[in-house]
Amino acid sequence: MDVLLQILWGILRFFLGHVLIFNMIFAVIIVFFQRRDPKSVWAWLLLLVFIPYLGFILYLFLGADMHKRKMFRIKEVEDQLSEVIRRQEHTLKSTRPDGQDPDIGDYTDLIMYNLETSGAVLTDENDITVYTDGNDKFEALLEDIRSAEEFIHIQYYIIRDDIVFARLREALLEKARQGVEVRILYDAMGCSTVRHSFWRDLNRQGIQTAEFFPARLRRLHLRINYRNHRKIVVIDNRVGYVGGFNVGREYIGLDEKFGHWRDTHLRLQGGAVLGLQLRFLLDWNYAAGENLFQNSKFFSRVYPGSRDHCRVQIISSGPDTREEYVCSNYLRLVHKAKKSIYIQTPYFIPDEALLRSLIIAVHSGVEVNVMIPCKPDHPFVYWATYSYVGDLVMAGANCYTYDNGFLHSKGMTVDGRVFCYGTANLDIRSFSLNFEVNAVVYNRAKAQEMVRIFQEDLKSCTQITRDMYAGRKLGIRVREQICRLLSPLL
Numbered sequence: 001m002d003v004l005l006q007i008l009w010g011i012l013r014f015f016l017g018h019v020l021i022f023n024m025i026f027a028v029i030i031v032f033f034q035r036r037d038p039k040s041v042w043a044w045l046l047l048l049v050f051i052p053y054l055g056f057i058l059y060l061f062l063g064a065d066m067h068k069r070k071m072f073r074i075k076e077v078e079d080q081l082s083e084v085i086r087r088q089e090h091t092l093k094s095t096r097p098d099g100q101d102p103d104i105g106d107y108t109d110l111i112m113y114n115l116e117t118s119g120a121v122l123t124d125e126n127d128i129t130v131y132t133d134g135n136d137k138f139e140a141l142l143e144d145i146r147s148a149e150e151f152i153h154i155q156y157y158i159i160r161d162d163i164v165f166a167r168l169r170e171a172l173l174e175k176a177r178q179g180v181e182v183r184i185l186y187d188a189m190g191c192s193t194v195r196h197s198f199w200r201d202l203n204r205q206g207i208q209t210a211e212f213f214p215a216r217l218r219r220l221h222l223r224i225n226y227r228n229h230r231k232i233v234v235i236d237n238r239v240g241y242v243g244g245f246n247v248g249r250e251y252i253g254l255d256e257k258f259g260h261w262r263d264t265h266l267r268l269q270g271g272a273v274l275g276l277q278l279r280f281l282l283d284w285n286y287a288a289g290e291n292l293f294q295n296s297k298f299f300s301r302v303y304p305g306s307r308d309h310c311r312v313q314i315i316s317s318g319p320d321t322r323e324e325y326v327c328s329n330y331l332r333l334v335h336k337a338k339k340s341i342y343i344q345t346p347y348f349i350p351d352e353a354l355l356r357s358l359i360i361a362v363h364s365g366v367e368v369n370v371m372i373p374c375k376p377d378h379p380f381v382y383w384a385t386y387s388y389v390g391d392l393v394m395a396g397a398n399c400y401t402y403d404n405g406f407l408h409s410k411g412m413t414v415d416g417r418v419f420c421y422g423t424a425n426l427d428i429r430s431f432s433l434n435f436e437v438n439a440v441v442y443n444r445a446k447a448q449e450m451v452r453i454f455q456e457d458l459k460s461c462t463q464i465t466r467d468m469y470a471g472r473k474l475g476i477r478v479r480e481q482i483c484r485l486l487s488p489l490l
Contacts, residue, residue, distance in 0.1 A: 015265040104311055104442045110332050111313065114440065118325045120313040123271030127305030128312075128446055131265045132409070132453060134245050134252040136166060140267060141233060141241060145171045148235045150297065151181040153280045155232040157190040157423075158246035161198050163254070165247050169202075176206035183208045185227040185284055188215055190246070210288035212435075222270045226319050229423050229434040231265075232280050238303045240273035242266050242314075242422050242439055244408045253405065258377070260405030262457065264344070264421055266439055268312065270305035275314025279437050285346040306419055317424075318435035326424045326438050327431035331357055333414045340367040340416065344409040348372055348385040349427035355388060359395045368392065371457060373408075374401035380483045381427070387480040393469045404460035411438070418442050421450070 104111060104122075114120035131137035145152060145168070152175060159165055176182045184202065186194075188211050199209045212228040233241040243265030245251045253260045268276070277299055292298050317325040334341060334357040341361060343490050348370065350358070361369045370392055376382030393399045410430075411421030422438030424430040441447065 007219075011034075011181075015384050025377045065351050070091045074367055102349050103417065103444055106336065107442055110329065110336070110440070111442075113328065113332065114313045114315055114325070117323055117328075118315055118321070120315045120325075120440075121271075121275065122311055123275065124309065124311045125304035125306075126268055126270030126272045126310040126312045127307045128269075128310050128441065129269065130446075130449060130453065131243070131245075131269040132262060134164075134261055134263065137241075137243075137245055137263075137265045137267075137355065138167070138252065142167065144233075144235050144239050144267075145175060148175050148180050150236050150238075151183070151234075153183050153185075153232070153234040153277065153284070155185040155228075155230055155280050155283060156247050157227065157229045157231060158248055159184070159186050159191055159194065160246075160248035161194055161486055162249045164249055164252060168247065172207055173205055181208070182206070183210070183213060183284060185210045185228075185287055189213070189227050190229075210284060212283065212287045225433055227434050228283065228318075229430065229435045230279065230283070230316070231423050232276050232437060234273060234277045234280055237273055237277060237299070237301050238269065240268045240276040241275055242268070242437060244423065254422070258375070258406040262402060262405055262407045262409060264409040264411060264453075265284070265335075266421060266441075268439070269303065270310075271302050272312035272314055272439065274299060274302060276437070279314065279316050283435070308443065308446060310441055310446055313440045313441070314437065315440060316435070316437040317422075317431070319433055320435075324431045325352065326420075326422075326436050327354065329420050329440060330354060330412055330426065330437070333412055333418065333420060334358055334361055337414045340414070340451075341369065342413040342451055343368075343370045343426060344407060344411060344454065344457075345370075345405070345426040346373050346377070346385075346408050346410070347381050347425040347427040347429070348388050349381065349429070350388060351431065352430060354426070355391065358392060358397065362392070362396045368397040369454065370397060370399045371402055371407060371454065371461060372399070373406050374403045374462065375406060377406065382483075383476070383479040384483040385427075386476075387484040389464065390469045390480070393464050394468055399464045400458065400461035401464060402457060402461050407457075413448075413454070415448055416451050417444050417449045418479070419447045419450045 035409065049172060055147055058071075111122050115122070129140070131140065142215075152172065172182050172184075184207060185231075186209070191211075199211075202209055213226060231241070231243060231246060244263040245265045249255060251261050251263065255261075281298060285291050285293070315325050315329055317323070317327070331354050334354065341358070358368055370389060372385055373382070383419070389399045409421075410425050411419060413419040418441065420438050420440045422436065424434070424436035424438050430436050
């Protein structure tokens with residue numbers, strides 16, 4: 001034992017004695033071998049130079065760059081999707097403007113972008129139900145689980161072993177006993193407080209589970225910076241869910257710290273469900289090593305909706321994709337806005353392009369409305385958010401803090417005609433580091449419903465005026481500046 005301690009102490013002394021050399025090596029890698037945003041480069045260099053020991057540790061866990069490579073590729077999927085994509089591209093290019101559906105005519109270029117870059121097929125005949133309260137969302141989910149006949153696919157960033165999952169667990173185990181295939185995919189970081197015995201018990205009772213980016217040495221997460229932030233449920237390809245709610249008691253308003261939890265989740269019926277299914281299957285294949293595409297029942301059938309007739313594209317992005325597809329969608333929607341933009345997000349840390357586009361929209365006469373929480377769940381992120389919101393306030397945008405609990409809703413509605421909602425916050429982390437999935441919905445009636453929901457939320461908001469922002473205390477100004485400086489790392 002003494003010999004082992006001496007060896008460990010020797011290794012530690014070696015690293016501590018050469019930390020500046022390691023920092024120089026990391027600096028060279030950051031500058032010359034990784035195509036990072038310049039602000040991110042400078043933030044890491046400042047940490048490595050001025051706080052060498054802490055900077056070294058943080059870079060080991062947070063700074064390693066995941067190459068922009070396709071981690072989730074299945075040859076069978078690409079072959080089947082390519083023909084569908086080519087047909088849709090031909091239709092969009094050949095359709096005369098006066099013959100286009102008014103709900104999508106102005107957004108043909110965005111639809112084409114999603115098709116060509118990320119293979120996001122445009123589906124129609126979709127029905128959409130919007131949930132803003134966790135109790136309503138989980139009640140609907142339970143009913144759909146109880147109606148399952150073939151399979152249930154569940155993917156969440158956070159699943160807690162508490163009252164919420166206890167209800168789901170009972171229904172899922174009953175379905176597993178009936179022969180329904182049940183799979184649960186969870187993120188290792190988001191579920192780091194859940195015991196491994198919790199998942200083993202589910203496995204013993206017939207529920208298959210898989211962990212995304214598991215810890216290598218017990219709870220040591222070397223990929224802590226890359227999180228699968230997606231929340232997807234697909235049941236029999238008949239119904240799908242996507243949005244902001246995770247599985248835990250706080251999401252139904254039972255956490256005293258946050259109080260009422262205001263979020264947005266979409267329940268989909270129609271062809272868009274296959275887009276969610278495709279995303280789940282790709283993630284499951286990577287995490288579990290099981291190629292479910294070999295079984296056609298998981299992706300071959302489509303059950304069209306019959307009520308709303310919404311056109312939908314399911315878009316996803318992550319550190320493995322060539323471009324930041326979700327960010328590009330938000331950016332393109334801002335560029336196309338003529339009258340109004342409504343944004344809800346718990347974290348507002350945009351890149352320079354998105355921030356400048358919003359300010360230009362304000363100066364061009366577009367009504368820009370942004371809603372953020374009144375309370376932080378991550379203090380550093382919150383004060384960075386407040387700093388960027390301040391830029392919009394001073395430019396003339398309408399910015400609000402939601403006072404009735406915690407706002408976790410994530411998305412944008414433009415001109416009351418199209419909206420993009422899902423799991424992605426409007427921040428650099430969601431754009432570049434997290435694995436995310438959003439639904440882009442081209443439907444006037446549903447988009448106007450999203451506007452009405454936003455306007456109803458305003459009754460529980462406080463507007464951040466120019467005078468209020470300009471008169472903030474020195475302590476707040478200092479916190480904002482520090483957090484904004486670190487925003488590329490948050």
